[in-house]
Structures are given as C-alpha cells and as structure tokens.
Amino acid sequence: MQLDPRRQRHVPAALLAFAAAACGAPPEPDARDLSGLLSQAGALRGSFTPAPDPPATGDNSLAMQLALVDGAPLVGAALALEPWMPAHGHGTPTVPVVVELGAGSYRADRIHLTMPGHWEIGIRVEWGDTADVFILDYDAR
Amino acid sequence: MKSSARGRPVAAWVGAAASVALLVRAAPARAQACCTTTGSSEIGVVGRCHQGLLMAQASYEEALGSFDERGSYRSLEGSAARDATLTLAGGVRPFGPALQLYGALPLRVQQRALAGIPEATRAGAGDATAGARLMALEDRMAGIRLDEPTSLIPFLEPVVAVRLPSGRAPADSRTPSQADVTGEGAYALLGGVSIVKFLTLDESLSVTATYGHRFAHRAGAAASGSRRYEPGAELDAKLAFFDVVDLHWSWTAFATGRWTAAAASDGRPVPASETRRIRVGIGGARYLTYPTWQLTASVAADPPVSGLSQGIPFAGASLALGLRRSFPY
Numbered sequence: 081m082q083l084d085p086r087r088q089r090h091v092p093a094a095l096l097a098f099a100a101a102a103c104g105a106p107p108e109p110d111a112r113d114l115s116g117l118l119s120q121a122g123a124l125r126g127s128f129t130p131a132p133d134p135p136a137t138g139d140n141s142l143a144m145q146l147a148l149v150d151g152a153p154l155v156g157a158a159l160a161l162e163p164w165m166p167a168h169g170h171g172t173p174t175v176p177v178v179v180e181l182g183a184g185s186y187r188a189d190r191i192h193l194t195m196p197g198h199w200e201i202g203i204r205v206e207w208g209d210t211a212d213v214f215i216l217d218y219d220a221r
Numbered sequence: 222m223k224s225s226a227r228g229r230p231v232a233a234w235v236g237a238a239a240s241v242a243l244l245v246r247a248a249p250a251r252a253q254a255c256c257t258t259t260g261s262s263e264i265g266v267v268g269r270c271h272q273g274l275l276m277a278q279a280s281y282e283e284a285l286g287s288f289d290e291r292g293s294y295r296s297l298e299g300s301a302a303r304d305a306t307l308t309l310a311g312g313v314r315p316f317g318p319a320l321q322l323y324g325a326l327p328l329r330v331q332q333r334a335l336a337g338i339p340e341a342t343r344a345g346a347g348d349a350t351a352g353a354r355l356m357a358l359e360d361r362m363a364g365i366r367l368d369e370p371t372s373l374i375p376f377l378e379p380v381v382a383v384r385l386p387s388g389r390a391p392a393d394s395r396t397p398s399q400a401d402v403t404g405e406g407a408y409a410l411l412g413g414v415s416i417v418k419f420l421t422l423d424e425s426l427s428v429t430a431t432y433g434h435r436f437a438h439r440a441g442a443a444a445s446g447s448r449r450y451e452p453g454a455e456l457d458a459k460l461a462f463f464d465v466v467d468l469h470w471s472w473t474a475f476a477t478g479r480w481t482a483a484a485a486s487d488g489r490p491v492p493a494s495e496t497r498r499i500r501v502g503i504g505g506a507r508y509l510t511y512p513t514w515q516l517t518a519s520v521a522a523d524p525p526v527s528g529l530s531q532g533i534p535f536a537g538a539s540l541a542l543g544l545r546r547s548f549p550y
Binding site: 137172 | 287289290295297298299300302333335336337338390391392394395396397398399440448450452484486491492493494496532534535
C-alpha cells in the first residue's frame, strides 16, 4: 500500500505541533526595584533612577543617589559603569560618562543598550582607599 | 471486426507511448526529487545525484520584535535592526557519492538604528562553516509501501561540522550600536544527523538535528576586566516537507528550532540565559536549466507568540533568494 502524498495534509499540522511542543507559557515578569539597594560588600546604599524608565534599547541615563551605610552622603567618589549582557557574554563598546552633582548625587550618561533583553549595569564605586560594587538588573525593551 | 482488429494495435501503441512518456517524465522527476530534498534546503549541501555545488544566497531580515528571557514577545519600538546577507557556499563529493564536504561563508551588511545612538551600517564577514556528511543509508525514493519493509529505509547522513569565528565578535565591536558585530567570537563543533524519507515518489519529509559545543572564550570590557564566558551548548533542528511538483518546480514548508543551554561566566551559571527560537517558513525551487542551474526562494518568520521563543533580542521575518549551480556526475 502506498501513501498518497496528496492526502498527507496533516503535514502542516505536524510542523505546527513541532513548534508548539518546543514552547511553554511565559511566567509573569518581575518588577525591578532600584531604590535602597545595598552594595555587594555592604558599605554603601544607593537609589537609582533610569531614564527612560523602564530602560529601553538605545541611549540611557542613570541618576544615582549614594550614601554610606550610616546615611552620610557619599561625596567625591569615582564611579565606573559597565553595561553587560550576561546571557550573551558581552558588553558595549561605549563607556558611560559619570558626573558628580553633589550631596551624594551622580549621573551617568551614554549607557548604550544595543539590544532588547536582560542587562546588568555594573557600578564600581571608589572613595578613599575603599571600593564597592552595585549590580543593577535592567530589562531593556 | 477488421476495424476492431486494427483498433487494438493502435490502442496498444498509444498505451505504450503513454507509458514511455510517463516513465521518461518520472525518471528526471525522481532525480530532481532526490536532489531537491537532499540538498536545496540547506546552504552548501550537495544533492544526492550531484557531484558538486556552488551557490550564492542573498537574504534580508527585518527585526520586528523580541522575546525576553521569560518568553514574552514585544514589538520593537524606537529601534530597527536590518540584516542583509550574501552567503557563498559550495560542496563536493570527492570520493564518490557517499561522502561530501561542504562549506559556507556569509558576508553581512547590518544596519542598526537605536534611539539616541548614531545610526550605523557596517559590513563584514560572518562566521564560516565547514563540514562533512556521510551517506549511511539510502532511500530508494519509491515511497512507503507497507508490504515492502525496505521501503521504510530513509536517507540517513551523519553530519560533522565546525563553525569558525571569522566574524567580528561583540568584544571587538567599535561601533556604538554594535552594527559591526557579525559573529559569535567562539569556535563551535557540531555533530548530528540528517534524515530524509520519501513518503511517495515526489513527497518527502526531512529531519535534521545537530548538537553544537561552543567553546569558551574571553569576554569583557572596561570596568570589570576580562571574564571567561562559556556559551551553552546548542541544539538545532529542522523539520521540512517537500513536494516536487514537476521536473522544474518544487516547494517546501519547514519549521526550525534552536535551543541553547545556560551559559556560564567565570565558572558560574548565568541565570535565565537559556534561549529558544522557533521559526516557520515556506519556500520554492525552480530549475532554470535542468539539472544544473536552480533558483530558490524562501520566506521565514518568528511567529510573534509569547512563549514560543525565549531570549531572542531581534526576531522578525526574512526573505532569501538563492542561485545554485550543480555539477552532475
């Protein structure tokens, strides 16, 4: 007995089944709260406001309010930011620029997120002989 | 009686001529079928009844949205990613029909327009692929007959390949939008199998699956220094249906899937770094000059359905046109 190809119209259905079998329902996204974060070594507290908010593909800025854990504003610190896409293992060619605004306020510009997805913004903070790091989770749209 | 007696030979001759005509037509149609279903859907792969192949394929892909790490689909807003690729490929069966060697090199032109970042268009080579396939089993291409178990035997070809980091890696990018990133920056070793089964004389199903090990490499940037990044293993699969309409025309419908396992950075797994990409498409092929010059065309797309794919920054639709020059035995 020979199968008639003209009657194998279930083939497109098989292709769809192949696609459907490979997927699952997406869970609900988490909210990203960037206020009152503790640095990795526990020496600093920081509140962060991205612009645009939520972060988007393209050029982004970040307003930062930094303080020592005793509440004193952190002044005169040197900050270095690095956008990093952990799932893809790459950063960006553009180095963000940071300016100090005074009273513990800092602002970073030229945060270039080159594609949608999950990014980590690494912020290395140096003051005196001390250094600490914040890692912010961004979901760029 | 006489007229009836004369009619019988005439009918017999007509019948015989028709049979010959059908046989003549069927033979090249089957030859076309074997070459189409065993070659033309994959870049650089030589068809079963050919000794060699040179081809060029031009494709254009427009990003329309993205799938985040949870699988949610979002339309692309305020940015654009457009890729044009010219892939040069070829293959040869150097020692007879069983073994073939093939390779492909994509040349890419990429445009990125991202909000607040200078728009850029950059060109460069992508990651090249070279591989070998061995014909381990051969389908008789007569279709499946349940009273004939040997008719169930498909074409079966183990595949090994290597992907070379000939494209520009993200770590080497010099363009703010990363329009110049044309490669992964890592070697990959691929192994798998290709199975083609003729359901009938002119319709077949094809399944190709490859596992890829992507080697670790250094990655990093200014603030954090160098990191050892280990991309997750990849699994690629393609399911295709072929229908050879006649000597010159054929069409196909296909679905592709690509899964990558979790990556690791400095030895630690990266959370939510698994990816999945499901695409569907249709295509057609036409011999301009049988059996040497063939034109192929296909369209494919990422269905914009949340949960179907995951962790894909740029998803969209693509169009491809190819010109193949085959070299028969």
